[in-house]
Amino acid sequence: xxxxxxxxxxxxxxxxxxxxxxxxxxxxxxxxxxxxxxxxxxxxxxxxxxxxxxxxxxxxxxxxxxxxxxxxxxxxxxxxxxxxxxxxxxxxxxxxxxxxxxxxxxxxxxxxxxxxxxxxxxxxxxxxxxxxxxxxxxxxxxxxxxxxxxxxxxxxxxxxxxxxxxxxxxxxxxxx
Amino acid sequence: xxxxxxxxxxxxxxxxxxxxxxxxxxxxxxxxxxxxxxxxxxxxxxxxxxxxxxxxx
Numbered sequence: 001x002x003x004x005x006x007x008x009x010x011x012x013x014x015x016x017x018x019x020x021x022x023x024x025x026x027x028x029x030x031x032x033x034x035x036x037x038x039x040x041x042x043x044x045x046x047x048x049x050x051x052x053x054x055x056x057x058x059x060x061x062x063x064x065x066x067x068x069x070x071x072x073x074x075x076x077x078x079x080x081x082x083x084x085x086x087x088x089x090x091x092x093x094x095x096x097x098x099x100x101x102x103x104x105x106x107x108x109x110x111x112x113x114x115x116x117x118x119x120x121x122x123x124x125x126x127x128x129x130x131x132x133x134x135x136x137x138x139x140x141x142x143x144x145x146x147x148x149x150x151x152x153x154x155x156x157x158x159x160x161x162x163x164x165x166x167x168x169x170x171x172x173x174x175x176x
Numbered sequence: 177x178x179x180x181x182x183x184x185x186x187x188x189x190x191x192x193x194x195x196x197x198x199x200x201x202x203x204x205x206x207x208x209x210x211x212x213x214x215x216x217x218x219x220x221x222x223x224x225x226x227x228x229x230x231x232x233x
Contacts, residue, residue: 011186053221063221066230089229140221 050133051142060116060140064091068101076102089114090145092155092170094122094135096162099155099170107150107174113143122168123158132158147174 015023067082067089074081080101084090086109093100094117105111115124117137124133135141155170188194 006190011183011189052218054218055221059221063226063229089225091229139218 048131048133048143053140053142055116055138055140057116057118057137060091060114061093061118063114064093064100067091072101073104084111086110088112092116092124093118094124094157094168096120097157097164097168099157099168102170103172105145105147105172105174107147107176110144110146113141113145115141115143120161121159122161123156125156125158126172127154127156129153134159147172150174150176 067084068080068091071082071084071088072080073083079098081104082090082101083104086106089112090103092103092113092115094115096119115133115135116139117135119137121137122135124135125131133141133143151174153172153174155172157165157168161168
């Protein structure tokens, strides 16, 4: 047997000084990592804080349509191009296999992104910045978003969602 | 009859299979409870926000 029970009385034997020191060092390292994990959320800006609301695909679709209608400036291959004003709520919809709408944002302005899925679990991955969020259906993920550089950015899906997964590419244009 | 004075912790640590099962079970149960709590405490989209989106200019 690979795992054998130690000899009787092992529990009462005295621990050597160096072993005790290593146990304490290992414990300190573990506790430090634990504290860092929580601390990094605030200091390191590694994980974005998000608000999550309960919703349904029907409700989210209705809200998205209303939101896009208000700020629509055009259409590209059947996908609406939306230019929301600074400080507004922006609805982003993930469907197999596309991201809607195409967004035109202003550099330095703050937006509240509402992201949800109509069907499966999708992965919102903003490239080339590599910001990633898992998007489940039935939930509205609210993220505060402030573009700091201008140009074209892509949203790709990084949760495998079927045959057209690799074609699921969205676009965000940030203007000066 | 000889009384077994082995402590509970020692007896537990002497059972590797029990430790293996516990290490998985504690993780699975606590994660499951965390998930259930998260689902229960998620609130719906505020009505005020819905009104702004659906009716607001």
